[in-house]
Amino acid sequence: MSFQFNFSFEDQNISADDPQDDKPSLESKDLETAKEIPSKVTEEILAAEYEVLDVNKAVAIRCLRSKSVEEKLSSLSDDNCIKKTVENHSDLIPNVYEGGLKIWECSVDLVEHLCETRVPLKGLSVLELGCGAGLPGIYALQQQAHHVCFQDFNEEVISHLTIPNVSLNVDSETMSQKCRFLSGGWSQTGSDLIPSERYDIILTAETIYNTESVPSLYKLMRRGLKPGGTIFVAAKTHYFGVGGGTRLFEQYVHNQGDFTVTTCKKITGGVQREILKMNWNAEAR
Numbered sequence: 001m002s003f004q005f006n007f008s009f010e011d012q013n014i015s016a017d018d019p020q021d022d023k024p025s026l027e028s029k030d031l032e033t034a035k036e037i038p039s040k041v042t043e044e045i046l047a048a049e050y051e052v053l054d055v056n057k058a059v060a061i062r063c064l065r066s067k068s069v070e071e072k073l074s075s076l077s078d079d080n081c082i083k084k085t086v087e088n089h090s091d092l093i094p095n096v097y098e099g100g101l102k103i104w105e106c107s108v109d110l111v112e113h114l115c116e117t118r119v120p121l122k123g124l125s126v127l128e129l130g131c132g133a134g135l136p137g138i139y140a141l142q143q144q145a146h147h148v149c150f151q152d153f154n155e156e157v158i159s160h161l162t163i164p165n166v167s168l169n170v171d172s173e174t175m176s177q178k179c180r181f182l183s184g185g186w187s188q189t190g191s192d193l194i195p196s197e198r199y200d201i202i203l204t205a206e207t208i209y210n211t212e213s214v215p216s217l218y219k220l221m222r223r224g225l226k227p228g229g230t231i232f233v234a235a236k237t238h239y240f241g242v243g244g245g246t247r248l249f250e251q252y253v254h255n256q257g258d259f260t261v262t263t264c265k266k267i268t269g270g271v272q273r274e275i276l277k278m279n280w281n282a283e284a285r
């Protein structure tokens with residue numbers, strides 16, 4: 001399988017085969033493991049009902065209603081994973097469906113934080129891991145990121161939610177030239193989900209609930225972040241009944257020794273949530 005990238009590496013002085021890059025680059029077989037989903041925008045998407053998410057009265061993001069996407073997927077004749085989820089009245093079925101159809105509160109926290117602290121995104125390359133509805137990635141596009149790669153576990157989520165949401169918020173040129181959509185599990189694709197380009201900013205929300213998948217998520221972060229880049233992780237301090245959370249993640253990152261982690265924000269109303277920021281340790285880049 002071969003992939004066509006819409007981004008121009010020359011624009012940012014990055015080469016896919018940068019000889020100065022001391023991290024291992026990907027072999028062509030690795031590209032076969034990540035699935036690139038074409039950003040097809042149909043009349044149906046354009047006519048779909050959406051709601052407008054108003055973040056701090058400063059950011060407006062249009063998104064499809066999760067319920068209607070779920071209903072649509074469960075009515076399709078093919079055997080998609082969402083059917084099982086709807087039948088089981090479940091938010092999440094481990095290794096089948098990881099909750100991407102719902103908007104989780106930390107993704108809103110993350111948009112809020114990026115907006116309030118005016119994190120510069122203009123002209124930068126951004127990767128959103130475990131994107132689901134894709135709010136932080138869409139915000140990055142609104143702030144004129146150079147390009148955004150959206151990744152989710154489920155192809156159904158990317159095709160029926162992420163792509164429609166992106167198309168509701170940006171014009172077709174931005175969609176075709178600046179966006180890329182990938183589906184696949186972090187561990188199934190190992191550390192090889194990301195082709196050899198790396199990103200200035202990695203965003204991820206509500207993805208560290210399962211301690212078993214943290215090592216593969218971490219590998220992707222390590223592989224995917226440029227020198228000088230920053231990662232923002234928005235998550236609950238503790239995921240009751242699941243086990244993961246920000247303290248355990250922080251400890252894991254600390255033990256690996258590649259990044260420094262700081263807590264930039266704590267949100268205490270309701271279940272405690274946090275925004276963590278990760279930067280390369282000087283010696284680890």
Ligand SMILES: C[S@@+](CC[C@H](N)C(=O)[O-])C[C@H]1O[C@@H](n2cnc3c(N)ncnc32)[C@H](O)[C@@H]1O
Nearest residue numbers: 098099100103104107130132152153185186205
């Ligand atoms: C709880 S949802 C959060 C979705 C979205 N970020 C939000 O906050 O609304 C967790 C997301 O992480 C992704 N995810 C979880 N485990 C994964 C894995 N092992 N490999 C790839 N993606 C995974 C799923 O795609 C899912 O969209």
